[in-house]
Amino acid sequence: MRSPAIICEHLNKRYRIGRLHNDFPTLRDSLAETARQVVARLRGPHEPRQSNIVWALRDVSLEIGQGETVGIIGNNGTGKSTLLRILSRITRPSSGSASIHGRVAALLDVGTGFHPELTGRENIFLNGVILGMSRSDIARKFDEIVAFAEVERFLDTPVKHYSSGMHLRLAFAIAAHLEPEILLIDEILAVGDAGFQRKCLGKMNDVARQGRTVLFVSHNLGTVQSLCRRGVMIREGRVAADGKTSDTVAEYLRTLEEVSSASIANRVDRSGKGLMTLIELQVSTGDANPSKVLATGRPARFACKVDRYRPGASCAFDIYDQLGQPVTYFDSSMSSAEDVAMMGNGSREFVCELDQLLLIPGRYHINAGVTWNGELQDFVEGAIFMDVEQGALNGRPVPRETGYGAVCMPHRWLTPGL
Amino acid sequence: MSATPEVADQNRSTSQLIGNLNYVSITADRTSLSAELGEFWRYRELLYFLVWRDVKVRYKQTLLGAAWAVLQPLLTMAVFSLFFGKLAGVSSEGLPYPLFTLAALVPWTLFASGLIQASNSLVASQDLVKKIYFPRVLVPLASLLSGVVDFVVASIFLMAMAYWYGVTLRAQLAWIAPLTLLTLVAASGAGLMFAALNVRYRDIQQVIPYLVQIWLFASPVAYSGHMLPRKWQFVYAINPMVGVVEGFRWAILGSPIALSTTSISILAALIMLMIGIAYFRSAESEFADIV
Numbered sequence: 001m002r003s004p005a006i007i008c009e010h011l012n013k014r015y016r017i018g019r020l021h022n023d024f025p026t027l028r029d030s031l032a033e034t035a036r037q038v039v040a041r042l043r044g045p046h047e048p049r050q051s052n053i054v055w056a057l058r059d060v061s062l063e064i065g066q067g068e069t070v071g072i073i074g075n076n077g078t079g080k081s082t083l084l085r086i087l088s089r090i091t092r093p094s095s096g097s098a099s100i101h102g103r104v105a106a107l108l109d110v111g112t113g114f115h116p117e118l119t120g121r122e123n124i125f126l127n128g129v130i131l132g133m134s135r136s137d138i139a140r141k142f143d144e145i146v147a148f149a150e151v152e153r154f155l156d157t158p159v160k161h162y163s164s165g166m167h168l169r170l171a172f173a174i175a176a177h178l179e180p181e182i183l184l185i186d187e188i189l190a191v192g193d194a195g196f197q198r199k200c201l202g203k204m205n206d207v208a209r210q211g212r213t214v215l216f217v218s219h220n221l222g223t224v225q226s227l228c229r230r231g232v233m234i235r236e237g238r239v240a241a242d243g244k245t246s247d248t249v250a251e252y253l254r255t256l257e258e259v260s261s262a263s264i265a266n267r268v269d270r271s272g273k274g275l276m277t278l279i280e281l282q283v284s285t286g287d288a289n290p291s292k293v294l295a296t297g298r299p300a301r302f303a304c305k306v307d308r309y310r311p312g313a314s315c316a317f318d319i320y321d322q323l324g325q326p327v328t329y330f331d332s333s334m335s336s337a338e339d340v341a342m343m344g345n346g347s348r349e350f351v352c353e354l355d356q357l358l359l360i361p362g363r364y365h366i367n368a369g370v371t372w373n374g375e376l377q378d379f380v381e382g383a384i385f386m387d388v389e390q391g392a393l394n395g396r397p398v399p400r401e402t403g404y405g406a407v408c409m410p411h412r413w414l415t416p417g418l
Numbered sequence: 419m420s421a422t423p424e425v426a427d428q429n430r431s432t433s434q435l436i437g438n439l440n441y442v443s444i445t446a447d448r449t450s451l452s453a454e455l456g457e458f459w460r461y462r463e464l465l466y467f468l469v470w471r472d473v474k475v476r477y478k479q480t481l482l483g484a485a486w487a488v489l490q491p492l493l494t495m496a497v498f499s500l501f502f503g504k505l506a507g508v509s510s511e512g513l514p515y516p517l518f519t520l521a522a523l524v525p526w527t528l529f530a531s532g533l534i535q536a537s538n539s540l541v542a543s544q545d546l547v548k549k550i551y552f553p554r555v556l557v558p559l560a561s562l563l564s565g566v567v568d569f570v571v572a573s574i575f576l577m578a579m580a581y582w583y584g585v586t587l588r589a590q591l592a593w594i595a596p597l598t599l600l601t602l603v604a605a606s607g608a609g610l611m612f613a614a615l616n617v618r619y620r621d622i623q624q625v626i627p628y629l630v631q632i633w634l635f636a637s638p639v640a641y642s643g644h645m646l647p648r649k650w651q652f653v654y655a656i657n658p659m660v661g662v663v664e665g666f667r668w669a670i671l672g673s674p675i676a677l678s679t680t681s682i683s684i685l686a687a688l689i690m691l692m693i694g695i696a697y698f699r700s701a702e703s704e705f706a707d708i709v
Binding site for chain 2: 015088094095096130131134
C-alpha cells in the first residue's frame with residue numbers, strides 16, 4: 001500500500017440555509033421573511049432549526065495514496081465541491097477530520113484574484129502568490145508561464161483589455177506551473193476553447209505522471225475517465241461508489257438513470273437560476289408514425305417543454321454515450337435560416353427536429369438546459385435516457401457498438417471495379 | 419495516524435509553496451493562536467503583494483493620481499479653517515489654525531480611510547475568500563497598510579507646511595513612528611471587528627460612514643482637546659485617536675501633552691486590537707460559507 005497523501009475520517013459538513021427556492025418573492029413575502037429573520041437573529045444565530053440544515057457531506061471517509069489520480073463525480077449539489085473546499089482549508093468541516101501529507105495547491109476557479117487594472121505581468125505575480133507560489137518561484141517560471149499562455153505581446157497591457165480567451169489562458173498557465181505534491185482541481189477545464197483544453201489536459205496528465213496526487217472534481221465523465229484511474233462517486237453527501245473510474249462512472253450512470261425515471265418537473269437535482277424551468281423532454285421519431293424508440297437513420301424529434309417561458313430564451317442539450325462521453329450537442333441560440341418560430345399558438349416548447357439520426361445503436365442520455373439573459377436558468381443532468389435501435393443509413397445497415405465511436409455518417413463507397 | 423516524514427523530505431523540491439506545511443490536519447476545531455501566527459508568517463509575501471496591489475490600483479485611471487494623498491487632508495483643512503478657525507473662532511492653542519488642524523488630519527486620514535477600507539475588504543474580496551485558502555486577516559490588514567503610502571506622502575507635505583509657517587522641527591519628531599503604529603493598532607482593532615461583522619451583516623456598510631464622522635468629532639481634530647473640563651479628559655482619552663492626535667501635535671508643533679491621557683489612549687488601542695482579533699478569530703471559520 002502506498003503511503004497516504006490524503007486521509008478523510010468521518011467528515012461531515014452542514015450548512016444552514018436561510019431560504020430555499022426564492023424565485024419571485026413578493027414584497028409581502030420579503031417583509032415577512034425580514035421579520036422572521038430579525039426574530040431569528042434576536043434568538044441568536046447559533047441555534048439553527050433542523051429544517052434549515054442541509055448536510056453537504058455525511059460521514060465521508062476516504063484514503064488517497066501518494067501519486068493517485070482520483071476523479072470525484074456526482075450530481076450538482078451533492079457535496080463534491082464541499083469536499084474540495086474542506087481539503088483546501090477554505091472552510092472547516094462541521095465534524096470529522098482530515099489530514100494531508102504534502103504541499104497542496106487548490107484550483108477551485110481560474111483567475112481568482114486577477115485584478116483588471118493590473119497588467120498581465122503584474123497579475124502573474126499577484127495570482128501566483130495568491131495560489132501559493134513564492135516570488136522567486138514565479139520569477140523563475142515567468143517565461144514558461146508567458147509562453148504557455150501565449151500572451152507575450154500583451155504582457156504590459158492591463159488584463160481588462162484582454163479577451164476572455166486570453167484571460168483564461170493566462171490564468172490557467174499560472175495555475176499549471178504550480179508544483180504542488182497534491183493538486184485539488186474543481187471543474188476548471190469546463191471552460192476555454194477546445195485547443196487550449198487539450199493543452200491543459202496534457203499538462204495535467206504530465207502532473208499525474210510525475211507521481212503527484214490529483215483530486216479532480218468534474219462533470220465531464222469523459223475527462224475524468226481519461227485522467228483518473230480511480231473514481232469516487234458522491235451522492236447526497238456520502239461516498240456512494242469508490243473504485244476503478246470506469247466502474248464508478250457506470251454506477252453513476254445507473255443511478256442517474258434511476259433518478260431520470262422521475263418526471264423532469266419533479267426533480268430536485270438541478271442547477272441554474274430557476275427563472276425558467278424544464279418540465280418535460282420528449283423524444284420521438286417524429287415522422288408519420290411517431291414512436292418513442294429511436295433508430296439509426298430515422299428522423300428524430302426532441303421536444304423540450306418549459307415553464308415560465310421568457311422571450312429570448314434558448315434551449316440546449318447534449319447527448320452522451322453509455323460511457324458518459326459527450327457525443328454531440330444542440331443549441332437553439334445558434335440559429336439557422338431553417339429555424340421556425342412557432343408564433344401565436346402559445347407554445348412553450350423548444351422542438352429540435354433531425355431528418356436523420358446519426359447515432360449508432362446503443363444507449364444514450366441527454367443533459368438539457370435553458371438559458372435566458374445570458375444565464376443558465378435550469379439544467380438537468382440525465383434528463384432522459386434513450387435507446388437507439390438498429391437501423392440503416394441511406395439503406396446501409398449500421399451495426400451496434402463497433403467500439404469505434406458513437407456516430408455514423410451518410411456516405412458512399414467507390415470500390416475497385418471488375 | 420501515521421505521519422510520513424520521509425515522504426515530506428523527498429518532496430522538498432526547489433519549488434516552495436509559501437503557504438502549506440507538508441503536513442496539515444483539518445478538523446472542526448479552531449486552530450491555536452500560535453499556529454495562526456505561524457501561518458501568518460508563512461503568508462507574509464501574500465500580505466506584501468496585497469498591499470502592493472492596493473497601492474498600485476488606488477490611483478489608476480485617476481486624473482490627479484497620488485496628489486489625492488495630499489489633496490484629501492488639504493481640502494478638509496481648508497473647510498475646517500474657514501468654518502471652525504475663521505467663522506467659529508475655535509482656539510488652536512496659539513498655532514495657525516490650518517497647521518493645527520492639518521497636523522491632526524494627516525494621522526486621522528490614515529485611521530479613517532484604513533478603517534473604512536478594512537471594514538469593506540472581506541466583502542470586496544469575497545471571490546478570494548471563497549476560492550482560496552490563506553489567513554483571512556491578511557485582507558483587512560493589507561487594505562489598512564496600503565494607506566501608509568498615502569500617509570507618508572501627506573506627512574512630508576505636513577512637515578513642509580510646518581517649516582513654511584516657521585515652526586522649528588525638533589528631535590521629538592522621531593516619535594511620529596510609534597504614533598503611526600498606534601494609529602494602525604487602533605484602526606486594525608476596529609477594522610478587524612467591522613470587517614468580520616460586515617461579512618454577516620451588510621448593514622455595517624451603511625453604519626461605517628456615520629461612525630467615522632462621529633468619531634472625527636469625538637477626536638481633537640477640528641478643535642483642541644484641552645478645551646474639555648479636566649475631569650472629562652480621562653474619559654475622552656479612551657478614544658485612542660485623542661492620544662494619536664495630541665501626540666502628533668506635540669511631536670511636530672510642540673503642543674502640550676499629558677502623559678496620563680496618552681497612556682489611556684495607548685491602553686484603549688491595545689484593548690480594541692485584542693477585542694478585534696478575538697472577534698475576527700471567532701467569526702473567521704464561517705467567512706467562506708456566508709460571505
